[in-house]
Amino acid sequence: MRYLYTLAMYLATPLLVLRLLTRGVRYGNYHRRWPERFGVFDVPAAIHGGLWVHAVSVGEVNAAEPLIKALKRDYPNAPLVVTTVTPTGSARVQQLFGGEVFHVYLPYDLPFAVKRFLRRLRPRLALIVETEIWPNLYFACRRRGIPLMIVNARLSERSLRGYRPLRAVLRSALRQVRVAAQSRTDAARYRLLGADPGLITVSGNLKFDMPVPYDAVREGEALRQRWGRLRPVWIAASTHEGEELAALEAHLKVLKRLPDALLLIAARHPERFRAVEHAVRSLGFSLATRSGDGVPGAVHQVFVIDSMGELMPFYAAADVAFVGGSLTPIGGHNVLEPAALSRPVLVGPHTFNFEEITLTLLREGGGERLDDSAELGPRVLDLLGDRERRERMGRQARRVFDSERGAVRRVMQLVDGLLQE
Structure with a gap:
């Protein structure tokens, strides 16, 4: 053999x-x-x-x-x-x-x-x-x-x-x-x-022992000051082909109820940054990019994070986090980063790469699972509209993170x- x-x-x-x-x-x-x-x-x-x-x-x-x-x-x-x-x-x-x-x-x-x-x-x-x-x-x-x-x-x-x-x-x-x-x-x-x-x-899991960088929390706070502390913000992170479109369609639903909402979107692989930017423009969103604009302004509806290694500050700046690779059968990505920052986590049905961690997070109330992409918009809206629930889920997510170190x-x-x- x-x-x-x-x-x-x-x-x-x-x-x-x-x-x-x-x-x-x-x-x-x-x-x-x-x-x-x-x-x-x-x-x-x-x-x-x-x-x-x-x-x-x-x-x-x-x-x-x-x-x-x-x-x-x-x-x-x-x-x-x-x-x-x-x-x-x-x-x-x-x-x-x-x-x-x-x-x-x-x-x-x-x-x-x-x-x-x-x-x-x-x-x-x-x-x-x-x-x-x-x-x-x-x-x-x-x-x-x-x-x-x-x-x-x-x-x-x-x-x-x-x-x-x-x-x-x-x-x-x-x-x-x-x-x-x-x-x-x-x-x-x-x-x-x-x-x-x-x-x-x-x-x-070693990832439970990752340091929660003070700089990320501080940078996230600075970002919120920049675009408005009360502005509803959510992030779609580590996305794959098909998931960006699902996130953008969900954001259209969010904007109907919350017209000042901001979506942060970060593709998993850098070779897809341009494709994501093109998709955002083709749907008519007001767009800013990390490479071109640095940070989004009040007029921007979608911000494409076309850089590597910068997710933590943007997780810290968001109210809700969707972790990609889970709406498509990729197997999901790291739910611990938003959990470490006390952010409620949304995932799709495919999370076999981080099976036990994700199940623990869901069981303890720090995250929620979507059955399909159609649920993404309504779930994001529900969480953005309920601060008390967001904070409760965030506390539970952080508790799971701390308990497994x-x-x-x-x-x-x-x-x-x-x-x-």
């Missing part, structure tokens, strides 16, 4: 190169770093023997932020390496940590690329964030005696089904890999995938144990 898997990876290499070319057009400097995807990069000797954290993209980097900060605090003399897969993930690493960590792209799971990558870095420990199971990489770490742990591990039912054809090779790859799962459900799915039950721990401490105990071994 492993031979067939590796053969498939080699056969897919031309498609991987084509993908690099496409991304090189979309992200200007990305083409200069293509060799990294095949394990070719310059590395300072001081990086050898460091602690390596892999986070696929922006969401995983954000989840790993409190863990990386804890590693820096507890192991101040250990070099830190952070790998990502996407250019947006790379940009987020740079934004959060600058030169404090060494960033390089994770190589494709080709034996020669993985071997070259590990030979250059020589890490003492590998921490893989959430769900990234690359058999050749895992086998290579085991051969070199590099302890490997999947932290903040989550595995949806759909992902488990998708891994089924590779179950045999994954069971072998996961041997001796420690798993720090987000929830009991995730732990059970990793057992079904073939992980050693004795090496699986339920540590909770502690995952970083539990993961760091496991890290300490691995390094001592």
Whole structure:
């Protein structure tokens, strides 16, 4: 099975190169770093023997932020390496940590690329964030005696089904890999995938331990002062294709009752910023954008947040938050950010990526689920018109966030144990 898997990876290499070319057009400097995807990069000797954290993209980097900060605090003399897969993930690493960590792209799971990558870095420990199971990489770490742990591990039912054809090779790859799962459900799915039950721990979700930045609260307050403290404002965040149109149609309903209402909209992927702006203009809304206008004025009805890493201040400035990826079968995105800022949360029917967290939030009264996009406008209107209910839901959302903290401490105990071994 492993031979067939590796053969498939080699056969897919031309498609991987084509993908690099496409991304090189979309992200200007990305083409200069293509060799990294095949394990070719310059590395300072001081990086050898460091602690390596892999986070696929922006969401995983954000989840790993409190863990990386804890590693820096507890192991101040250990070099830190952070790998990502996407250019947006790379940009987020740079934004959060600058030169404090060494960033390089994770190589494709080709034996020669993985071997070259590990030979250059020589890490003492590998921490893989959430769900990234690359058999050749895992086998290579085991051969070199590099302890490997999947932290903040989550595995949806759909992902488990998708891994089924590779179950045999994954069971072998996961041997001796420690798993720090987000929830009991995730732990059970990793057992079904073939992980050693004795090496699986339920540590909770790292995202609950993310700091609530004072700057975000302060910036949110400044934004409210700018466009009017009493103005009704809601945000549609981390949206995907189809959800922006649903949000805009909902906003048309909101404006009929609340003509001074403002919608903040942030697409999940930067390559869709222009498409969202075009959709807003085509529907006749008065528009402002983050890149063009900075902040919206009193005359604007929709504000497109066409920037990365700035959601928290806008969550802080909104009265109600809709979290995208949930009206379409993407699986939903992070509900903890608005919850941390005491904002009531709305989600669609598809939240399997954050299943237990979302269910807890709904059960405790910090959020509400929509059956479909048609419900978005009426639910937003109800909440914007009922301040007492909004504040009650916001308090419950924050209570859920606070009650689940502690995952970083539990993961760091496991890290300490691995390094001592």
